[in-house]
Amino acid sequence: MSGGRRVALALGSGGARGFAHIGVVQVLEERGFEVCSVAGSSMGALVGGVMATGRLKEFTDWAVRLKQRDILRLIDPKWALPGAMAADRLINHLNDFLADAEIEHLPIPYTAVATDINARREVWFQRGLLRSAIRASIAIPGLITPVVINGRLLADGGLLNPVPIEPTAASGADLTIAVSLQAPRPQGESAAPVRAAAAPHWYEDWRERLRHVFHTRNGRAAPAEAPLDAIDGPVDMPLDLPGTPPAAPLDLPGAAAAALPSDGRGTEPAGLPTGRTGTGTGTGTGTGTGTGTGSAGLPGSAGTPGTPGTLTDISEMSVRGGSSSRPSAADPVPLPANLRIADVLGSSLDAMQDMIARYRMAGLPPDVHIAVPVNACRVMDFHRAADMVALGRALATRALDNASL
Numbered sequence: 001m002s003g004g005r006r007v008a009l010a011l012g013s014g015g016a017r018g019f020a021h022i023g024v025v026q027v028l029e030e031r032g033f034e035v036c037s038v039a040g041s042s043m044g045a046l047v048g049g050v051m052a053t054g055r056l057k058e059f060t061d062w063a064v065r066l067k068q069r070d071i072l073r074l075i076d077p078k079w080a081l082p083g084a085m086a087a088d089r090l091i092n093h094l095n096d097f098l099a100d101a102e103i104e105h106l107p108i109p110y111t112a113v114a115t116d117i118n119a120r121r122e123v124w125f126q127r128g129l130l131r132s133a134i135r136a137s138i139a140i141p142g143l144i145t146p147v148v149i150n151g152r153l154l155a156d157g158g159l160l161n162p163v164p165i166e167p168t169a170a171s172g173a174d175l176t177i178a179v180s181l182q183a184p185r186p187q188g189e190s191a192a193p194v195r196a197a198a199a200p201h202w203y204e205d206w207r208e209r210l211r212h213v214f215h216t217r218n219g220r221a222a223p224a225e226a227p228l229d230a231i232d233g234p235v236d237m238p239l240d241l242p243g244t245p246p247a248a249p250l251d252l253p254g255a256a257a258a259a260l261p262s263d264g265r266g267t268e269p270a271g272l273p274t275g276r277t278g279t280g281t282g283t284g285t286g287t288g289t290g291t292g293t294g295s296a297g298l299p300g301s302a303g304t305p306g307t308p309g310t311l312t313d314i315s316e317m318s319v320r321g322g323s324s325s326r327p328s329a330a331d332p333v334p335l336p337a338n339l340r341i342a343d344v345l346g347s348s349l350d351a352m353q354d355m356i357a358r359y360r361m362a363g364l365p366p367d368v369h370i371a372v373p374v375n376a377c378r379v380m381d382f383h384r385a386a387d388m389v390a391l392g393r394a395l396a397t398r399a400l401d402n403a404s405l
Contacts, residue, residue: 005405006036008173010165010366011044013158013353014181015140015346015379016388018043020372022060023392024179025051031400037171039111039124039164041157044179045137046094049130052106055097062097063385071382083145084341091135101130111167112137113157122160123152124167140379142345162353165364175405178366179392182354183373346379370399 007028011021021044028035040048050059074090103110104127112125112133125133132147136154139146146155157164163180354374361369376391377384 004032004034005174006172007033008037008168008171008176009035009039009048010163010168010176010178011038011040011048012163012178012180012182012357013040013042013044013156014162014350014372014374015043016377016381016384017181017372017374017379018047019063019382019385019388020181020376020392020395021047021179022056022063022385023389023394024177024370024396025056026389027393027396027400028177031405035108036173037109037168039113039167040137041113041161041164042138042140043181044164045112045134045157048110049112049134050094050097052108052110053098053101053130054107055099059097060385060389063382064389066383066385068383071380078145081145083139083141084143085145087135087138087144091131094134095131098131098134103127103130103133106130109171111164113161113164113167114139114154115157115159116152117141117146117155117159118153120160122157123154126167140345140349143342143380156349158349158353160356161360162357163361165361165366169364175367177368177370178361179370179372180357180361181372181374182350182357183371342380343378349379350374368399368403368405370395 009025009028011018021040025035025047035051038048038052040046047056047059050056074093075085076087076089077084078086103112103125110126110130112130114123114125114133114136115121116123123136125136132149136147136149137157138144139155141155141159144156146153148154162182163178165176165178168176370392372388372391372395377388
């Protein structure tokens with residue numbers, strides 16, 4: 001048993017996953033810890049504020065009975081305003097638990113964190129009406145409209161401080177417990193940036209162009225459904241023709257024209273026919289600039305205008321914006337059918353807050369960190385309160401056991 005040790009509690013933001021804070025508080029109370037200070041962002045500000053008023057049990061009983069239809073009754077859509085809903089009905093209903101309390105009169109030192117989105121700085125509410133502070137802290141951008149308090153345009157506190165440990169630093173607690181709603185990365189998953197091409201499988205496009213070229217050279221039209229690996233293996237392409245300097249290797253992927261070798265006289269690349277008139281040997285139309293010796297087309301090339309029978313034709317298609325017989329990019333991948341705007345906003349905020357929280361906790365680490373998995377539920381799944389409370393209890397029990405507390 002911990003014997004009444006004093007705990008400073010930092011409760012993080014994360015929408016409906018914040019009901020897990022209730023389970024954490026329940027376990028702390030059962031083990032005899034005394035919460036001497038609490039700070040919260042967004043849902044953490046709500047649960048922390050209700051706990052500070054001493055009405056957490058009543059709030060929990062109400063939350064675990066919520067159904068989806070009950071959530072819809074608490075939503076007041078405001079599509080013409082800077083948010084999907086105003087949350088006034090929700091705050092009015094929550095006043096049954098907040099009881100018009102003022103922060104400075106609470107039995108536990110309390111801080112609600114909001115974000116001044118014009119000044120781009122945190123706002124710590126440690127005085128004034130509790131419900132107003134919570135209303136500012138839960139204003140999820142795009143979902144819940146921001147509010148104006150004392151001339152400041154305020155939104156979700158998790159934008160800048162997802163797990164507000166700093167307001168509890170002067171509490172004199174024996175230990176600090178932080179509850180974040182974005183679990184750490186899975187074991188072995190890299191946090192390094194992913195290097196990827198914007199165009200999917202560009203090399204497949206070049207393979208398709210080359211396949212078309214060599215089918216044309218052999219006097220056959222490229223079949224529409226020929227496999228892309230039809231040209232795998234070495235291909236005999238003699239580029240060193242009589243009377244021409246050896247051609248440099250041709251780097252086909254990327255900017256093909258920039259990679260073509262020059263003959264040093266401002267002329268077209270040697271050994272690559274472009275359809276200009278000149279002197280030369282071999283079959284096909286030569287290239288040249290008047291005084292120089294032209295070069296022949298590729299052996300076996302028909303040289304028919306408009307037919308991409310040479311490698312230069314490929315490079316010119318790339319430079320001039322031309323295309324082969326197939327599209328140069330893959331068809332767009334359709335979005336998931338069940339993807340909603342709330343999911344996009346929620347996942348975007350989770351990604352941002354995860355990074356911010358990890359950096360901030362690295363500078364001011366808590367004694368115990370309880371992390372709720374980000375995929376435990378979606379931001380707006382408030383009808384899953386019972387599941388989140390149970391999850392919070394399980395995670396808190398494991399974390400305290402591992403810390404021998």
